[in-house]
Amino acid sequence: MCGFSSALAAAVLAVTMGLGTGFAYAQQKPTRLLIFAAGGPVDFVGRNLAVKLSPLLGTPVVVEPRPGASGVIAAQAVANAAPDGTTLILSSSGLLTIIPTIAKDLPYDTDKDLTPVSRVVINATAFVVAASTPPNNVREFVAYANSLKDPLVFGSPGVGNIVQLWIEQFKIATKLNVTHVPYKGIATVLIDILGGRAAATFSDMPAVLSNIKGGKLKALGLVGTKRNSAAPDIPTIHEQGFPGVDALSWYGVLAPAKTSPAVIAKLAEALARALADPELKEKLAASGVESASSTPEEFRQLIQNDRARLGKIIVERKIVAE
Numbered sequence: 001m002c003g004f005s006s007a008l009a010a011a012v013l014a015v016t017m018g019l020g021t022g023f024a025y026a027q028q029k030p031t032r033l034l035i036f037a038a039g040g041p042v043d044f045v046g047r048n049l050a051v052k053l054s055p056l057l058g059t060p061v062v063v064e065p066r067p068g069a070s071g072v073i074a075a076q077a078v079a080n081a082a083p084d085g086t087t088l089i090l091s092s093s094g095l096l097t098i099i100p101t102i103a104k105d106l107p108y109d110t111d112k113d114l115t116p117v118s119r120v121v122i123n124a125t126a127f128v129v130a131a132s133t134p135p136n137n138v139r140e141f142v143a144y145a146n147s148l149k150d151p152l153v154f155g156s157p158g159v160g161n162i163v164q165l166w167i168e169q170f171k172i173a174t175k176l177n178v179t180h181v182p183y184k185g186i187a188t189v190l191i192d193i194l195g196g197r198a199a200a201t202f203s204d205m206p207a208v209l210s211n212i213k214g215g216k217l218k219a220l221g222l223v224g225t226k227r228n229s230a231a232p233d234i235p236t237i238h239e240q241g242f243p244g245v246d247a248l249s250w251y252g253v254l255a256p257a258k259t260s261p262a263v264i265a266k267l268a269e270a271l272a273r274a275l276a277d278p279e280l281k282e283k284l285a286a287s288g289v290e291s292a293s294s295t296p297e298e299f300r301q302l303i304q305n306d307r308a309r310l311g312k313i314i315v316e317r318k319i320v321a322e
Contacts, residue, residue, distance in 0.1 A: 032087050034089045070160065075110070116303060145176050153197070
Protein backbone atom coordinates (compact mmCIF):
# COMPACT_ATOMS: atom_id res chain seq x y z
CA MET A 1 0.00 0.00 0.00
CA CYS A 2 2.79 2.31 0.94
CA GLY A 3 4.53 1.51 -2.35
CA PHE A 4 1.33 2.23 -4.28
CA SER A 5 0.83 5.57 -2.48
CA SER A 6 4.40 6.57 -3.15
CA ALA A 7 4.07 5.67 -6.83
CA LEU A 8 0.79 7.59 -7.05
CA ALA A 9 2.33 10.61 -5.38
CA ALA A 10 5.28 10.48 -7.73
CA ALA A 11 2.95 10.23 -10.75
CA VAL A 12 0.88 13.19 -9.58
CA LEU A 13 4.05 15.21 -8.98
CA ALA A 14 5.35 14.32 -12.45
CA VAL A 15 2.09 15.36 -14.11
CA THR A 16 1.97 18.56 -12.10
CA MET A 17 5.53 19.43 -13.01
CA GLY A 18 4.91 18.52 -16.63
CA LEU A 19 1.89 20.80 -16.77
CA GLY A 20 3.50 23.53 -14.76
CA THR A 21 5.17 25.19 -17.74
CA GLY A 22 1.96 24.95 -19.76
CA PHE A 23 -0.13 26.46 -16.99
CA ALA A 24 2.35 29.29 -16.47
CA TYR A 25 2.39 29.91 -20.23
CA ALA A 26 -1.40 30.01 -20.40
CA GLN A 27 -1.67 32.34 -17.45
CA GLN A 28 0.87 34.86 -18.70
CA LYS A 29 -0.39 38.03 -20.32
CA PRO A 30 -0.26 37.55 -24.09
CA THR A 31 1.80 39.85 -26.28
CA ARG A 32 -0.37 41.76 -28.72
CA LEU A 33 1.18 42.60 -32.09
CA LEU A 34 -0.97 45.29 -33.67
CA ILE A 35 -1.02 45.63 -37.46
CA PHE A 36 -2.53 48.33 -39.65
CA ALA A 37 -4.46 46.06 -42.06
CA ALA A 38 -5.94 42.58 -42.14
CA GLY A 39 -5.35 40.18 -44.99
CA GLY A 40 -2.51 42.05 -46.70
CA PRO A 41 1.29 41.77 -46.70
CA VAL A 42 1.65 43.07 -43.13
CA ASP A 43 -0.84 40.44 -41.96
CA PHE A 44 1.17 37.72 -43.71
CA VAL A 45 4.43 38.87 -42.13
CA GLY A 46 2.89 39.44 -38.70
CA ARG A 47 1.23 36.05 -38.40
CA ASN A 48 4.26 34.10 -39.58
CA LEU A 49 6.50 36.11 -37.26
CA ALA A 50 4.17 35.53 -34.30
CA VAL A 51 4.48 31.74 -34.66
CA LYS A 52 8.25 31.91 -34.17
CA LEU A 53 8.20 34.72 -31.63
CA SER A 54 5.78 33.14 -29.13
CA PRO A 55 8.10 30.41 -27.77
CA LEU A 56 11.03 32.82 -27.64
CA LEU A 57 9.08 35.29 -25.48
CA GLY A 58 7.40 32.54 -23.46
CA THR A 59 3.98 34.02 -24.07
CA PRO A 60 1.35 33.77 -26.80
CA VAL A 61 1.81 36.44 -29.48
CA VAL A 62 -1.58 37.53 -30.81
CA VAL A 63 -1.78 39.46 -34.08
CA GLU A 64 -4.46 42.13 -33.77
CA PRO A 65 -5.54 44.14 -36.83
CA ARG A 66 -6.35 47.80 -36.15
CA PRO A 67 -7.09 49.14 -39.64
CA GLY A 68 -7.73 52.75 -40.53
CA ALA A 69 -6.04 56.10 -41.07
CA SER A 70 -2.96 54.57 -42.74
CA GLY A 71 -1.92 52.93 -39.48
CA VAL A 72 -2.49 55.88 -37.16
CA ILE A 73 -5.22 54.05 -35.20
CA ALA A 74 -2.89 51.12 -34.48
CA ALA A 75 0.01 53.41 -33.58
CA GLN A 76 -2.16 55.45 -31.19
CA ALA A 77 -3.27 52.28 -29.41
CA VAL A 78 0.35 51.27 -28.83
CA ALA A 79 1.39 54.80 -27.82
CA ASN A 80 -1.33 54.73 -25.14
CA ALA A 81 -0.59 51.18 -23.93
CA ALA A 82 1.25 50.24 -20.76
CA PRO A 83 5.02 50.24 -21.35
CA ASP A 84 5.50 46.62 -20.29
CA GLY A 85 6.42 45.11 -23.66
CA THR A 86 3.12 43.27 -24.15
CA THR A 87 1.62 45.69 -26.69
CA LEU A 88 3.63 46.22 -29.88
CA ILE A 89 3.05 47.45 -33.40
CA LEU A 90 4.31 45.98 -36.65
CA SER A 91 4.54 49.25 -38.53
CA SER A 92 5.03 50.14 -42.17
CA SER A 93 7.83 52.48 -43.17
CA GLY A 94 5.29 55.05 -44.37
CA LEU A 95 3.62 55.30 -40.96
CA LEU A 96 6.94 56.27 -39.37
CA THR A 97 8.53 58.36 -42.14
CA ILE A 98 5.75 59.91 -44.26
CA ILE A 99 2.75 60.34 -41.95
CA PRO A 100 4.68 62.40 -39.34
CA THR A 101 5.79 64.75 -42.13
CA ILE A 102 2.41 65.41 -43.75
CA ALA A 103 0.02 65.06 -40.81
CA LYS A 104 -0.12 68.02 -38.46
CA ASP A 105 -2.66 66.69 -35.96
CA LEU A 106 -1.51 63.20 -35.03
CA PRO A 107 -2.95 62.02 -31.68
CA TYR A 108 0.56 60.98 -30.60
CA ASP A 109 4.17 62.00 -31.18
CA THR A 110 5.90 59.36 -33.29
CA ASP A 111 9.32 59.96 -31.76
CA LYS A 112 8.29 60.64 -28.17
CA ASP A 113 5.48 58.11 -27.72
CA LEU A 114 6.89 55.09 -29.57
CA THR A 115 10.18 53.26 -29.03
CA PRO A 116 11.90 51.44 -31.93
CA VAL A 117 12.70 47.78 -31.24
CA SER A 118 13.82 46.31 -34.55
CA ARG A 119 13.30 46.45 -38.27
CA VAL A 120 11.72 43.15 -39.29
CA VAL A 121 11.66 42.82 -43.08
CA ILE A 122 12.41 44.61 -46.34
CA ASN A 123 9.66 44.15 -48.91
CA ALA A 124 10.26 43.72 -52.62
CA THR A 125 7.95 46.18 -54.37
CA ALA A 126 6.64 45.74 -57.90
CA PHE A 127 5.29 48.22 -60.46
CA VAL A 128 2.24 46.32 -61.75
CA VAL A 129 -0.32 46.63 -64.54
CA ALA A 130 -3.07 44.35 -65.81
CA ALA A 131 -1.82 41.44 -67.90
CA SER A 132 -3.83 42.79 -70.86
CA THR A 133 -1.86 46.06 -70.88
CA PRO A 134 0.35 46.11 -74.04
CA PRO A 135 3.75 47.17 -72.56
CA ASN A 136 6.06 44.49 -71.17
CA ASN A 137 8.68 46.76 -69.57
CA VAL A 138 9.02 50.28 -68.21
CA ARG A 139 10.40 51.81 -71.39
CA GLU A 140 7.49 50.43 -73.41
CA PHE A 141 5.09 51.65 -70.73
CA VAL A 142 6.46 55.19 -70.98
CA ALA A 143 6.03 55.17 -74.76
CA TYR A 144 2.52 53.73 -74.38
CA ALA A 145 1.49 56.36 -71.81
CA ASN A 146 2.86 59.17 -73.99
CA SER A 147 0.81 57.93 -76.95
CA LEU A 148 -2.47 58.36 -75.11
CA LYS A 149 -4.58 61.51 -75.02
CA ASP A 150 -5.35 61.44 -71.31
CA PRO A 151 -3.03 60.74 -68.37
CA LEU A 152 -3.16 57.20 -67.03
CA VAL A 153 -4.64 56.56 -63.59
CA PHE A 154 -2.24 55.31 -60.92
CA GLY A 155 -3.96 54.02 -57.79
CA SER A 156 -2.61 54.01 -54.25
CA PRO A 157 -4.01 52.93 -50.85
CA GLY A 158 -4.52 56.59 -49.85
CA VAL A 159 -2.94 60.01 -49.66
CA GLY A 160 0.43 60.25 -47.96
CA ASN A 161 1.43 56.60 -48.05
CA ILE A 162 4.62 55.22 -49.53
CA VAL A 163 2.83 54.13 -52.71
CA GLN A 164 2.13 57.77 -53.50
CA LEU A 165 5.82 58.50 -52.94
CA TRP A 166 6.74 55.75 -55.43
CA ILE A 167 4.30 57.24 -57.92
CA GLU A 168 5.94 60.65 -57.49
CA GLN A 169 9.42 59.13 -57.86
CA PHE A 170 8.21 57.33 -60.99
CA LYS A 171 6.83 60.57 -62.45
CA ILE A 172 10.15 62.31 -61.83
CA ALA A 173 12.18 59.44 -63.32
CA THR A 174 10.03 58.95 -66.43
CA LYS A 175 8.77 62.53 -66.93
CA LEU A 176 5.26 61.08 -67.24
CA ASN A 177 2.12 63.00 -66.34
CA VAL A 178 -0.14 60.51 -64.56
CA THR A 179 -3.20 60.96 -62.37
CA HIS A 180 -2.92 59.74 -58.78
CA VAL A 181 -6.18 58.35 -57.37
CA PRO A 182 -6.23 57.37 -53.67
CA TYR A 183 -8.26 54.31 -52.65
CA LYS A 184 -9.06 52.77 -49.27
CA GLY A 185 -6.57 49.94 -49.59
CA ILE A 186 -4.34 48.09 -52.03
CA ALA A 187 -6.98 45.39 -52.58
CA THR A 188 -9.43 47.88 -54.09
CA VAL A 189 -6.65 49.35 -56.25
CA LEU A 190 -5.86 45.91 -57.66
CA ILE A 191 -9.56 45.22 -58.32
CA ASP A 192 -9.76 48.38 -60.43
CA ILE A 193 -6.55 47.54 -62.29
CA LEU A 194 -7.91 44.09 -63.15
CA GLY A 195 -11.21 45.71 -64.14
CA GLY A 196 -9.58 48.30 -66.39
CA ARG A 197 -10.56 51.32 -64.27
CA ALA A 198 -6.97 52.07 -63.20
CA ALA A 199 -3.75 51.56 -65.13
CA ALA A 200 -1.04 50.80 -62.60
CA THR A 201 0.18 50.83 -59.02
CA PHE A 202 3.11 49.86 -56.83
CA SER A 203 2.62 47.03 -54.38
CA ASP A 204 4.64 44.96 -51.94
CA MET A 205 5.19 41.52 -53.44
CA PRO A 206 3.10 39.39 -51.04
CA ALA A 207 -0.06 41.17 -52.24
CA VAL A 208 0.56 40.61 -55.96
CA LEU A 209 2.95 37.69 -56.46
CA SER A 210 0.20 35.08 -56.90
CA ASN A 211 -1.56 37.24 -59.50
CA ILE A 212 1.74 37.82 -61.30
CA LYS A 213 2.48 34.10 -61.40
CA GLY A 214 -1.17 33.39 -62.29
CA GLY A 215 -1.04 35.69 -65.30
CA LYS A 216 -3.55 38.29 -64.11
CA LEU A 217 -0.99 41.02 -63.46
CA LYS A 218 2.31 41.97 -65.10
CA ALA A 219 5.21 43.32 -63.08
CA LEU A 220 7.10 45.75 -65.32
CA GLY A 221 9.80 46.55 -62.78
CA LEU A 222 10.91 46.55 -59.16
CA VAL A 223 11.58 49.44 -56.80
CA GLY A 224 15.19 49.79 -55.68
CA THR A 225 18.43 48.61 -57.23
CA LYS A 226 18.27 44.87 -56.48
CA ARG A 227 16.30 42.04 -58.07
CA ASN A 228 14.30 39.69 -55.85
CA SER A 229 14.88 35.97 -55.46
CA ALA A 230 11.13 35.21 -55.53
CA ALA A 231 10.87 36.69 -59.04
CA PRO A 232 14.41 36.94 -60.43
CA ASP A 233 13.22 37.61 -63.98
CA ILE A 234 11.69 40.99 -63.04
CA PRO A 235 14.27 43.75 -63.59
CA THR A 236 14.42 46.84 -61.43
CA ILE A 237 13.13 50.14 -62.79
CA HIS A 238 16.63 51.48 -62.21
CA GLU A 239 18.31 48.95 -64.50
CA GLN A 240 15.79 49.75 -67.23
CA GLY A 241 17.17 53.28 -67.42
CA PHE A 242 14.97 55.12 -64.92
CA PRO A 243 16.91 55.62 -61.67
CA GLY A 244 15.41 57.20 -58.57
CA VAL A 245 12.44 54.92 -57.77
CA ASP A 246 14.25 53.53 -54.78
CA ALA A 247 12.41 54.20 -51.50
CA LEU A 248 12.47 50.75 -49.91
CA SER A 249 9.43 49.44 -48.08
CA TRP A 250 10.08 47.85 -44.72
CA TYR A 251 8.21 46.83 -41.58
CA GLY A 252 9.44 47.22 -38.05
CA VAL A 253 8.34 46.61 -34.48
CA LEU A 254 7.90 49.41 -31.95
CA ALA A 255 6.82 49.49 -28.31
CA PRO A 256 5.31 52.24 -26.16
CA ALA A 257 7.67 54.93 -24.93
CA LYS A 258 9.07 54.43 -21.43
CA THR A 259 9.35 50.69 -22.01
CA SER A 260 12.48 49.75 -20.06
CA PRO A 261 15.76 49.25 -21.98
CA ALA A 262 15.92 45.71 -20.59
CA VAL A 263 12.53 44.83 -22.07
CA ILE A 264 13.43 46.48 -25.40
CA ALA A 265 16.66 44.47 -25.49
CA LYS A 266 14.77 41.23 -24.76
CA LEU A 267 12.27 41.95 -27.53
CA ALA A 268 15.00 42.86 -30.02
CA GLU A 269 16.91 39.67 -29.24
CA ALA A 270 13.77 37.55 -29.65
CA LEU A 271 12.97 39.22 -32.98
CA ALA A 272 16.50 38.64 -34.25
CA ARG A 273 16.33 34.96 -33.32
CA ALA A 274 12.87 34.54 -34.87
CA LEU A 275 13.93 36.23 -38.11
CA ALA A 276 17.04 34.04 -38.31
CA ASP A 277 14.90 30.90 -38.22
CA PRO A 278 15.48 29.08 -41.55
CA GLU A 279 11.83 28.08 -41.94
CA LEU A 280 10.59 31.64 -41.47
CA LYS A 281 13.29 33.10 -43.71
CA GLU A 282 12.37 30.67 -46.48
CA LYS A 283 8.64 31.36 -46.18
CA LEU A 284 9.20 35.13 -46.27
CA ALA A 285 11.65 34.91 -49.16
CA ALA A 286 9.21 32.84 -51.23
CA SER A 287 6.73 35.72 -51.04
CA GLY A 288 9.27 38.41 -51.94
CA VAL A 289 10.11 39.49 -48.39
CA GLU A 290 13.64 39.65 -46.94
CA SER A 291 14.21 38.96 -43.26
CA ALA A 292 16.14 41.98 -41.93
CA SER A 293 16.42 42.47 -38.18
CA SER A 294 18.34 45.36 -36.59
CA THR A 295 19.32 46.78 -33.23
CA PRO A 296 16.95 49.35 -31.70
CA GLU A 297 19.44 52.14 -32.44
CA GLU A 298 19.94 51.05 -36.04
CA PHE A 299 16.17 51.04 -36.48
CA ARG A 300 15.84 54.50 -34.94
CA GLN A 301 18.50 55.84 -37.33
CA LEU A 302 16.80 54.22 -40.32
CA ILE A 303 13.53 55.94 -39.45
CA GLN A 304 15.23 59.34 -39.17
CA ASN A 305 17.22 58.93 -42.40
CA ASP A 306 14.25 57.79 -44.48
CA ARG A 307 12.04 60.52 -43.06
CA ALA A 308 14.54 63.20 -44.04
CA ARG A 309 15.00 61.79 -47.55
CA LEU A 310 11.32 61.28 -48.28
CA GLY A 311 10.47 64.61 -46.67
CA LYS A 312 12.25 66.39 -49.50
CA ILE A 313 9.97 64.75 -52.07
CA ILE A 314 6.90 65.55 -49.97
CA VAL A 315 7.81 69.23 -49.89
CA GLU A 316 8.87 69.42 -53.55
CA ARG A 317 5.75 67.62 -54.82
CA LYS A 318 3.44 69.44 -52.38
CA ILE A 319 1.95 66.26 -50.91
CA VAL A 320 -0.51 66.99 -48.13
CA ALA A 321 -2.73 64.86 -45.91
CA GLU A 322 -6.38 64.36 -46.77
